[in-house]
Amino acid sequence: MKQQILNFDERELSQLLQSSCSLEPYRAKQLIPWLYRKRETSFEAMTDIAKSVRELLSENFTIYRPKLLQSLKSVDGTRKYLFQLEGGETVETVLIKQPKRWTLCVSSQVGCAVACSFCVTGTLGLKRNLETHEILGQVLAVRDDIAARKGYDGNGTLIDDFYNIVFMGMGEPFHNFDNVARAVRLLNHPKGFDFSPRKLTVSTSGVIPAIQRFAEEEVGANLAISLNATTDEVRNVVIPINKRWPLSELLATLRDFPLKKGKRITIEYVMLAGVNDTFQDLQRLPKLLHGIQSKVNLIPYNDNSGLGYSASSRQIIEKWHQTLLDRGLNCTIRWSKGNDISAACGQLAAKNEPKKVKKAAVRDHSA
Ligand code: SAH
Ligand code: SF4
Numbered sequence: 001m002k003q004q005i006l007n008f009d010e011r012e013l014s015q016l017l018q019s020s021c022s023l024e025p026y027r028a029k030q031l032i033p034w035l036y037r038k039r040e041t042s043f044e045a046m047t048d049i050a051k052s053v054r055e056l057l058s059e060n061f062t063i064y065r066p067k068l069l070q071s072l073k074s075v076d077g078t079r080k081y082l083f084q085l086e087g088g089e090t091v092e093t094v095l096i097k098q099p100k101r102w103t104l105c106v107s108s109q110v111g112c113a114v115a116c117s118f119c120v121t122g123t124l125g126l127k128r129n130l131e132t133h134e135i136l137g138q139v140l141a142v143r144d145d146i147a148a149r150k151g152y153d154g155n156g157t158l159i160d161d162f163y164n165i166v167f168m169g170m171g172e173p174f175h176n177f178d179n180v181a182r183a184v185r186l187l188n189h190p191k192g193f194d195f196s197p198r199k200l201t202v203s204t205s206g207v208i209p210a211i212q213r214f215a216e217e218e219v220g221a222n223l224a225i226s227l228n229a230t231t232d233e234v235r236n237v238v239i240p241i242n243k244r245w246p247l248s249e250l251l252a253t254l255r256d257f258p259l260k261k262g263k264r265i266t267i268e269y270v271m272l273a274g275v276n277d278t279f280q281d282l283q284r285l286p287k288l289l290h291g292i293q294s295k296v297n298l299i300p301y302n303d304n305s306g307l308g309y310s311a312s313s314r315q316i317i318e319k320w321h322q323t324l325l326d327r328g329l330n331c332t333i334r335w336s337k338g339n340d341i342s343a344a345c346g347q348l349a350a351k352n353e354p355k356k357v358k359k360a361a362v363r364d365h366s367a
Helices: 010-021 026-037 051-060 132-148 177-188 208-216 232-238 247-256 279-288 314-326
Strands: 067-073 079-084 090-096 102-105 109-111 126-129 162-167 200-204 222-226 265-271 294-300 330-333 362-364
Touching: 010 026, 010 051, 067 132, 079 132, 090 132, 102 132, 132 177, 177 200, 177 208, 200 208, 200 265, 208 222, 208 247, 232 247, 265 314, 279 314, 294 314, 314 330
Parallel strands: 102 162, 162 200, 200 222, 222 265, 265 294, 294 330
Antiparallel strands: 067 079, 067 362, 079 090, 090 102, 109 126
16 A cells, blocks of 8 residues: 655655665655645656656655645634545644734644533544644645635735644644654754744643653644643643643643743633633732743633633733733733634634535635
8 A cells, every 4th residue: 555655754754765665765855845845746746856766656655635625714814724534534724814924723633532621622522643644734735725826815815825833723732742743843844844943833731741752852843831720620620631630740841841042831821701710810820830931822712602611801811911911921812813714722623614604704615
C-alpha cells in the first residue's frame, strides 16, 4: 500500500526513502519545498527531480488533501471549512479574520476525550486522533482554497494568507502528541511552510506530562493553557481532567516551564457567568499566576444551547480586563469571530450546517 508522504518529517522521510526506495537521503530535502511551499500534489510535476525518481515516488507515496465538503463565510469575514477524512469522519478548520493578521485554527482530533462541560466538541467523545498528514492537510487545503480565490473572497474582500496557526480546533492536541509535534516540526521547516515558533500556538486543557514533554523536546510553538477556573472545585466540573492533574500541580508545571527570553505562556480563561467570573475568582487569578511569565486571554463564552452555561456580561469581562491590567498582568480579550456560522471557540461539532444557515452567513461551495 502507498504511504502518505506528508506523515514524515525530513529525517524520517530520508530514512524511509533509503529503506523503501533505495533513494539518497538528500531527496527528502528536495521534496520539502515541493510539498509544502509549492503545494504540489503530483510527483510528476516536480521537474527538478529525475523522471525515474518521480516514478518511484508515485509508486510508493501519495500526497494527501482532505475532501472539502463545505465552506461557510461569516459576516465578519471568518471562514469555516468542513473537511472529510479518508475514513469518512469530518473535522473543521477555521480561518479567522483579525485586524492585522489572519489566523488558521486547526483540529488535532475527531472529537475529544476531555469532555469539558461547556464545549460542543467535548460532547462528541473521542472518535480518533488525526495523523500528521491530516493535520497538515488542513493547512494545505486552506492555502489551496485561498490561492484558488486569488486572494479574494466572494464580494471582492481581500483574504490574506494566514500568518499564525493555532491548535485550538477540535481535540486535545496533547492527547495526540506525536502527530502534533511532527506537524509543528514540518510547519517550522525553513524550506517548507517556514512558520517560526512564535507564529504557532498549541493549546491544552492541562495534560501535565505532555506539557513537560513539550518543553523537553523543544517543540517549536507557543504554549497556551485553558485555565478556565481558579479553584479545583470549579475546574473539576468544567475540565474533568483537573481531577487527575489539579490546579496546584498544573501551575507548578507552568512555573517550571522553560521559556525563551520575552516569551509568555498564554492563559486562556473562558468566562462563564456565575461559574468562574465572580469577584473572588478575579482576586484569586493574579495570585495563581504569580511567578509565571504569562499573558491572560479572556474568552467570552460562545453559547452552546443545551450545555447549561451562559456568557459573562460585557461589563464583567471589561472589568476583569481592566483589573488584571491594573494588577500588572498582560491581558487581552478574545472577542468572538464567526458565531453566526458556529465557527467560534468551542462550537466545532463537524456537522454539515443545516440548509437554513442563519441569515447573515453565506454558504459557499465555490472552492
Ligand atoms: N482542547 C484544547 C484546544 C481546543 S479548545 C483546549 O481545551 O485548550 C480551544 C479553546 O476554546 C480553549 O481555551 C477552550 O477552553 C475554549 N472553549 C471551548 N468551548 C468554548 C466556548 N463554548 N466558548 C468559548 N471558548 C470555548
Ligand atoms: Fe476538548 Fe478543548 Fe473542548 Fe475541552 S475545550 S472538550 S479539551 S476541545
